[in-house]
Amino acid sequence: MTNSTVRPPVPPFDRHSAMQKVRAAEDAWNGQNPEKIAQAYSKDSFWRNRSEFLRGRDAIVEFLTRKWQREQDYRLIKELWTFGGNRIAVRFAYEWHDASGQWHRSYGNENWEFDDDGLMRFRIASINDLAIDPDERKFHWETGARPLDYPSLSDLKL
Numbered sequence: 001m002t003n004s005t006v007r008p009p010v011p012p013f014d015r016h017s018a019m020q021k022v023r024a025a026e027d028a029w030n031g032q033n034p035e036k037i038a039q040a041y042s043k044d045s046f047w048r049n050r051s052e053f054l055r056g057r058d059a060i061v062e063f064l065t066r067k068w069q070r071e072q073d074y075r076l077i078k079e080l081w082t083f084g085g086n087r088i089a090v091r092f093a094y095e096w097h098d099a100s101g102q103w104h105r106s107y108g109n110e111n112w113e114f115d116d117d118g119l120m121r122f123r124i125a126s127i128n129d130l131a132i133d134p135d136e137r138k139f140h141w142e143t144g145a146r147p148l149d150y151p152s153l154s155d156l157k158l
Contacts, residue, residue: 007040010118011086018083021118022090026078027145034064042121049125071096071104075139077146079153081109088112093158095132095139103132107158 009017028037038057047054047063054063068074076094083089090110097103108127115121138156141147 005039005117005119007118010116011114013083013085013088015080015083018088019080021088021112021114022078022080025090026076026092029076029078030074030143030145032064032068032074032143034061034068037064040120041123042115042119045119045121045123047123047125049123050127070098072099073097073143075141075146077139077150077153077156077158078110086114086116088114091153093153095137103134103137104129105132105136105138105158106130 009020013021025040028040031037038060041057041060044056045054045060047060049063052063054060071094074094074096076092078090078092081089081091088111090112091108092110093105093107095103095105106127106129108125110126111122111124112120113122138158139146141150
């Protein structure tokens with residue numbers, strides 16, 4: 001193991017452990033605590049998020065803080081797409097509104113690579129935003145983790 005902090009499950013991933021990793025990431029992001037989220041990434045983690053390139057935990061904290069100032073009432077669902085060895089690919093959608101009250105649904109895909117300790121060292125995210133009317137929203141749970149019995153992206157036909 002290369003880091004003092006181990007974040008199970010660790011690679012190599014099987015279907016069950018990959019799904020655990022995806023749900024843990026979803027729950028953490030729905031908690032919107034940038035400092036806590038950054039601890040799941042290696043100290044020198046590299047990200048491409050849309051057209052931004054980040055390196056390291058401090059940059060992740062700064063990015064997420066800025067993100068949730070803009071993306072209010074954020075609700076996210078992630079779904080495992082595929083996995084192998086130390087890599088996981090997910091698809092996701094999240095809903096949020098901006099300061100003017102305009103709602104959006106953002107769709108995307110992420111490619112993740114983990115170190116031996118289960119810390120994400122590489123994250124590539126491609127995301128598209130769609131303006132939606134409030135009555136088109138599908139993510140209606142209280143702030144925080146999505147309830148375990150809440151439908152998945154596939155169930156919601158997203």
